[in-house]
Amino acid sequence: MPVTECIAVYIRLSSEDNDVDGSIKAESNSVSAQRMLINEFIKKQDEFTNCPVVEYVDDGYSGTNFNRPGFQRMMEDAKTGRIKSIVIKDFSRFGRDYLEVGNYLEKILPVLGIRIISINDGFDSINSSGFTGGMSVALKNMLNAMYSRDLSRKVRSAMKTHAKNGEYMPAFPKYGYIKDPEDKHHLVIDPEAAEIVKLIFTMAADGKTKGQIAKYLNETHVLTCREYMCRKGIKMYRENEKEKKLWSVTTISDMLKNEVYLGKIIWNKKRVARTGSNKLVSNDKEEWIVVENAHEPIISDELFQKANEKAFTNQKRVLTKRGVxxxxxxxxxxxxxxxxxxxxxxxxxxxxxxxxxxxxxxxxxxxxxxxxxxxxxxxxxxxxxxxxxxxxxxxxxxxxxxxxxxxxxxxxxxxLSSRKMKLYSDYRSEVLDKEGYMEELEKTTSRIxxxxxxxxxxxxxxxxxxxxxxxxxxxxxxxxxxxxxxxxxxxxxxxxxxxxxxxxxxxxxxxxxxxxxxxxxxxx
The missing domain is CATH 1.20.1270 (Substrate Binding Domain Of Dnak; Chain:A; Domain 2)
Known part of the structure; x- marks a missing residue:
């Protein structure tokens, strides 16, 4: 079967699909629920019988932009002609930016010859015409965008409240800690990694440069933060991952400045420029949320202060202009x-x-x-x-x-078209009998x-x-x-x-x- 007859199933679940109080994802929006709904729909369509199905999943990605690995992979396959149809649960799974969703439905997908079906919206592009299949779709996309902005505000407000209560909100724990098995918003010390954190601060306090510390850790084959996390079963995804993980000056610098090791939680240092954007902007220090004694510290205040005094100076180096x-x-x-x-x-x-x-x-x-x-x-x-x-x-x-x-x-x-006319004329003039006429007509039509x-x-x-x-x-x-x-x-x-x-x-x-x-x- 030609690859162009493949059906793409697109599933998206955002971390924002949680209730703002932190409860589990709604069952109707879960990956398994979407998969079941779409697969049942495909099975009922006679036209899709025996068509291969390719699944693309973005679990934990916001719908406010299209920078999602599964979505991007699907569009790359669409451009190469691998898929011919896309099936989704509803337009909110496809995206919540109504302008971009409309752009895909009205321009990009039609140019690529891609059919899109939104099950819950009752939308099938093969049966639609005009602007995005009607005003109802455009209005629904706009409502999705408004809902996303409102949801983002509620999520930010809820997370701010949690942070003020001393709860740890980031998805991953800082190196040196693990999340409390009984409370995911509380950090407990990871003894193995904490020893490395203490070593880094001690070396800095003793006057070792950040480069020297990084070199020592690399030479002694200490796992980097990311490698260690992966070994502990914490999946940390990152684009353009280097083949060889190394301790770097930047990593050491970030650790030495991080007050999480003093038992503090600092929240709201940065914010997203706008809903759907990946750009972060810094907040004024007055807007920061700082909670003391939120968890057990790894480093004492004295060691933290001494390490930072030795590792960082207020003197700015004059850098000479060099080639790129x-x-x-x-x-x-x-x-x-x-x-x-x-x-x-x-x-x-x-x-x-x-x-x-x-x-x-x-x-x-x-x-x-x-x-x-x-x-x-x-x-x-x-x-x-x-x-x-x-x-x-x-x-x-x-x-x-x-x-x-x-x-x-x-x-x-x-x-041959002229011959068909001649055959008919001969039949009408009785030059050919009916049997002879039908036989010659079939041969001529078949050849045409x-x-x-x-x-x-x-x-x-x-x-x-x-x-x-x-x-x-x-x-x-x-x-x-x-x-x-x-x-x-x-x-x-x-x-x-x-x-x-x-x-x-x-x-x-x-x-x-x-x-x-x-x-x-x-x-x-």
Missing amino acids: ACPIFFCPTCGRRLGFTSRETGYRCMQAHISGLSGCAESKMDRKEAEETVLDAARNMAQLISENLEKKKSEWHKTILKEENIATLESEKKR SEITLQIAELENEIAVAKKKCDEATEKEMEVNEIAALQDFDKIQLSKIIEKVFIYEPGRMEISWKMDDIFYKEEKA
């Missing part, structure tokens, strides 16, 4: 991008001084050597891609020439149908070939520019280079963008 690290050079050990050396004569791993990993220390190379090697390799690769494009364009041009076949088929189709189908297939094949030729010509111009490059240009080179890993002076590995539509093998 090239985003295509990376360290193969820690996965971070390389930066320039002090005089910008070479590339080196910026984490080498704190990672404690020998591979990071070895990841360096003379700048001129690195750039000339990459430039030379890129020009050769661009030449290969250009030659490959020429071969494919030659094949596509052969397909385009089949337009002559269409003209021949059209001519035959016209002749075959020709019509052949013409449609050829037209589609030629249209695809023309599109590919046009795209290949544009790509050819790009790669030819790269093939003719005389100087290192990271913007141009990044068009065909994914990453360059430098292992040691004189040794590198180039990862090419081999999935480029014009370079990869044609899909069957």
Whole structure:
């Protein structure tokens, strides 16, 4: 069965679907409830019989924006033609921003040829016309947006009240603590992690720099905060996760400043700029909610004060202007991008001084050597891609020439249509009896149908070939520019280079963008 006949089932459950008093999610909105409702609906539709179903779930994501991994993955599959229909429980699951929802329903999905069905709203785009299937849908989307803003205000107000009562509100506990099994809003000390927290503060108080502390932890193979949390079974999702987790100066700095280790809860330091936005803005200190003795402290006030005095100074360093690290050079050990050396004569791993990993220390190379090697390799690769494009364009041009076949088929189709009229005339004039007429008519009609189908297939094949030729010509111009490059240009080179890993002076590995539509093998 063609992949374009797949049905996408989209399910979303937001953390804000809790009642504002913190009770469990409404059963009607749970992931399992939505899945059951949608699957039962699909089973009852004869047109969906034997159609493959692909499920996309966003559990714990707000509907006020569309920056959700499941939704984004679904739209990427839609753009590639993998799915043809989307089924949802109701529009509030799809999104609560009525303008964006309307944009998807009226513009994006119709352009992609995607059908959308909202079960509880009784909406099926295949039966609708005009503006989003009617004013009722537009009004419902607007009400969803208003509800979301009102819900956000209620949630913020409820969380503020909880915070004032000394309850810990963040989803994850701070490193060094775990959530009390009997009260998820109360922190208790995690003895193993707390020892590392004490070590960090003690080293800082003894005059060790944040870089030295990070390096010591990396060299002694202490699990990072995220690794430790994952080992404890706490799933912490993060985009663009580095392959190698490392203690960093930023992590140490954040820990040293965090008063949670003094037994305090500080809430409302920042707020969301507006409902649905990911941007945070800082609140005035007067607006902060600070609760003392909310849980058992790990660090004493004296140690906290001393560590911060040694680790941070009020003197601002004067930074000299330096070049920006090239985003295509990376360290193969820690996965971070390389930066320039002090005089910008070479590339080196910026984490080498704190990672404690020998591979990071070895990841360096003379700048001129690195750039000339990459430039030379890129020009050769661009030449290969250009030659490959020429071969494919030659094949596509052969397909385009089949337009002559269409003209021949059209001519035959016209002749056969005239023959049908002639057969009828012969039958009326009794030149042909009824049996002879019906036999010849069936043959002629069958051949006309075959020709019509052949013409449609050829037209589609030629249209695809023309599109590919046009795209290949544009790509050819790009790669030819790269093939003719005389100087290192990271913007141009990044068009065909994914990453360059430098292992040691004189040794590198180039990862090419081999999935480029014009370079990869044609899909069957």
